[in-house]
Amino acid sequence: MTVSMLFAYPDQESMTQTISDHLHAPIGQAVFRSFPDGESYVRLLEEVKGKKIAIVCSLNQPDPKLIPLLFFAKTAKDLGVTHVTLIAPYLAYMRQDTRFHPGESFSSKYFAALISQYFDALITVDPHLHRHKTLDEVYSIPTYVLHAAPLLAAWIREHVKQPLIMGPDSESRQWVSQVADLINAPYQVLEKERHGDKSVSVSFPQVEQYRNYTPIVVDDVISTAHTMIEVVEALKSAKMKKVICMAVHAVFAGDAFKRLSKTHVRQIVTCNTITHPSNAIDLGRSIAEVLSSE
Amino acid sequence: MTVSMLFAYPDQESMTQTISDHLHAPIGQAVFRSFPDGESYVRLLEEVKGKKIAIVCSLNQPDPKLIPLLFFAKTAKDLGVTHVTLIAPYLAYMRQDTRFHPGESFSSKYFAALISQYFDALITVDPHLHRHKTLDEVYSIPTYVLHAAPLLAAWIREHVKQPLIMGPDSESRQWVSQVADLINAPYQVLEKERHGDKSVSVSFPQVEQYRNYTPIVVDDVISTAHTMIEVVEALKSAKMKKVICMAVHAVFAGDAFKRLSKTHVRQIVTCNTITHPSNAIDLGRSIAEVLSSE
Numbered sequence: 001m002t003v004s005m006l007f008a009y010p011d012q013e014s015m016t017q018t019i020s021d022h023l024h025a026p027i028g029q030a031v032f033r034s035f036p037d038g039e040s041y042v043r044l045l046e047e048v049k050g051k052k053i054a055i056v057c058s059l060n061q062p063d064p065k066l067i068p069l070l071f072f073a074k075t076a077k078d079l080g081v082t083h084v085t086l087i088a089p090y091l092a093y094m095r096q097d098t099r100f101h102p103g104e105s106f107s108s109k110y111f112a113a114l115i116s117q118y119f120d121a122l123i124t125v126d127p128h129l130h131r132h133k134t135l136d137e138v139y140s141i142p143t144y145v146l147h148a149a150p151l152l153a154a155w156i157r158e159h160v161k162q163p164l165i166m167g168p169d170s171e172s173r174q175w176v177s178q179v180a181d182l183i184n185a186p187y188q189v190l191e192k193e194r195h196g197d198k199s200v201s202v203s204f205p206q207v208e209q210y211r212n213y214t215p216i217v218v219d220d221v222i223s224t225a226h227t228m229i230e231v232v233e234a235l236k237s238a239k240m241k242k243v244i245c246m247a248v249h250a251v252f253a254g255d256a257f258k259r260l261s262k263t264h265v266r267q268i269v270t271c272n273t274i275t276h277p278s279n280a281i282d283l284g285r286s287i288a289e290v291l292s293s294e
Numbered sequence: 295m296t297v298s299m300l301f302a303y304p305d306q307e308s309m310t311q312t313i314s315d316h317l318h319a320p321i322g323q324a325v326f327r328s329f330p331d332g333e334s335y336v337r338l339l340e341e342v343k344g345k346k347i348a349i350v351c352s353l354n355q356p357d358p359k360l361i362p363l364l365f366f367a368k369t370a371k372d373l374g375v376t377h378v379t380l381i382a383p384y385l386a387y388m389r390q391d392t393r394f395h396p397g398e399s400f401s402s403k404y405f406a407a408l409i410s411q412y413f414d415a416l417i418t419v420d421p422h423l424h425r426h427k428t429l430d431e432v433y434s435i436p437t438y439v440l441h442a443a444p445l446l447a448a449w450i451r452e453h454v455k456q457p458l459i460m461g462p463d464s465e466s467r468q469w470v471s472q473v474a475d476l477i478n479a480p481y482q483v484l485e486k487e488r489h490g491d492k493s494v495s496v497s498f499p500q501v502e503q504y505r506n507y508t509p510i511v512v513d514d515v516i517s518t519a520h521t522m523i524e525v526v527e528a529l530k531s532a533k534m535k536k537v538i539c540m541a542v543h544a545v546f547a548g549d550a551f552k553r554l555s556k557t558h559v560r561q562i563v564t565c566n567t568i569t570h571p572s573n574a575i576d577l578g579r580s581i582a583e584v585l586s587s588e
Binding site for chain 2: 041045060067068070093254
């Protein structure tokens with residue numbers, strides 16, 4: 001799409017910089033600020049007429065970000081920008097991908113419609129697809145989905161001698177097996193039952209044969225960390241080595257990171273799709289490759 | 295528009311109840327909640343097919359409210375609602391009603407386009423119109439604008455013996471004079487110069503002739519309260535009686551209410567367009583009248 005200028009939503013400067021470095025495209029100056037009454041002010045300080053641009057805005061805690069983000073896209077178009085790509089390394093509203101109960105909002109569809117209306121393309125990393133097979137079922141703009149599995153595998157190969165890859169639930173099987181295959185490591189997938197937002201129970205496999213291995217629990221998102229903590233504690237009970245917790249997206253709701261850190265954990269490793277102290281794997285190059293492609 | 299069911303956005307229960315009482319229409323049950331990761335969940339628990347409904351959501355601190363509000367409207371339509379009215383007693387994004395500088399977002403227009411896309415009608419109270427003569431310049435749906443001046447005048451008539459109505463700036467002249475005329479009281483309008491968001495200087499009229507009067511400073515919005523505080527302090531210096539500060543919309547950014555309360559103030563009086571301890575004037579009946587009209 002040959003994007004020629006990048007913009008950073010507030011707090012996205014770090015990811016924007018790594019993309020810019022790989023893309024060899026400048027970061028444009030823009031103002032995002034709030035009036036004292038909580039209304040947002042957005043201004044582009046660059047000559048953008050006729051350009052294709054992209055803005056980096058990871059969509060964790062999405063609600064307060066939406067108005068400034070849509071205003072940015074609209075302003076850019078008013079200024080003559082021909083194509084605006086949204087780079088949302090973490091994509092929001094993938095959870096409510098059907099009406100589970102009568103009267104519920106079909107949020108994945110509604111959110112996708114809003115984004116599709118204001119942007120011309122979307123780049124994201126491992127969206128939490130479940131009932132939707134692809135983003136194209138809800139997004140009407142071109143979407144580019146990157147997969148972090150090869151980068152997770154590369155990190156493990158470099159940092160862990162004898163890894164045992166563990167998936168916290170059956171949903172994770174597909175890409176836990178992919179990570180394991182890439183580094184010829186054994187893997188196990190736990191069975192998880194979810195009771196509401198916060199309560200989860202796991203059933204535990206026979207891992208005693210792997211006591212000399214370093215267990216690496218891999219998930220796409222760590223949000224409340226309830227699942228991850230249950231798994232880590234079960235591994236501790238089984239007298240396994242300290243665990244590496246690995247996820248693509250460091251959502252970490254509330255004090256989840258602190259609680260997880262206090263368990264039988266050797267390290268918590270995430271990608272930089274959401275800026276967080278646990279970030280260790282950089283998606284900048286992969287995103288830049290999409291932006292510089294035709 | 296013969297609305298047959300009302301809904302309350304969170305924290306709007308009180309205003310919704312007063313409208314419901316006057317309209318003799320029930321308040322429908324709906325769920326607005328957040329998942330631990332900050333995404334919003336919306337559900338309507340009523341049979342609404344074929345109905346005309348309205349939701350009450352004052353748009354102070356608007357950004358985090360927008361997604362749940364738009365999801366509500368979209369869900370209602372999906373459930374067969376024929377007409378959704380937004381009752382926003384306080385309307386947001388009236389400030390940026392032009393591009394003051396190149397590259398700025400034209401927020402009043404963008405926000406109006408969003409609301410017009412999801413709702414079928416808008417009811418509001420004294421929007422902060424400046425460059426736009428009417429809301430119709432930016433809203434493409436029918437808009438109903440209520441004016442609080444008669445209710446402010448009625449409150450003053452009932453509570454203050456010898457009032458001097460004061461407008462804090464030339465923009466307020468038109469409706470300060472209207473309030474004063476309704477109760478045959480004298481009025482004065484101060485001249486204000488604004489320097490950025492927070493700094494304001496006022497020039498002071500000759501008010502010594504009104505030393506026996508109770509000064510009532512009337513404005514449409516109290517936000518940072520900087521203007522109001524300057525006016526009150528100038529009136530104190532002129533040895534005027536303690537001041538009644540009166541506004542339609544109790545925005546009160548940050549600690550503005552606390553700071554204003556500590557000055558030479560007898561009372562702070564606002565309408566219930568934004569729920570606040572200073573609310574003393576009820577717009578519920580006026581809004582119900584619009585809802586029950588053809």
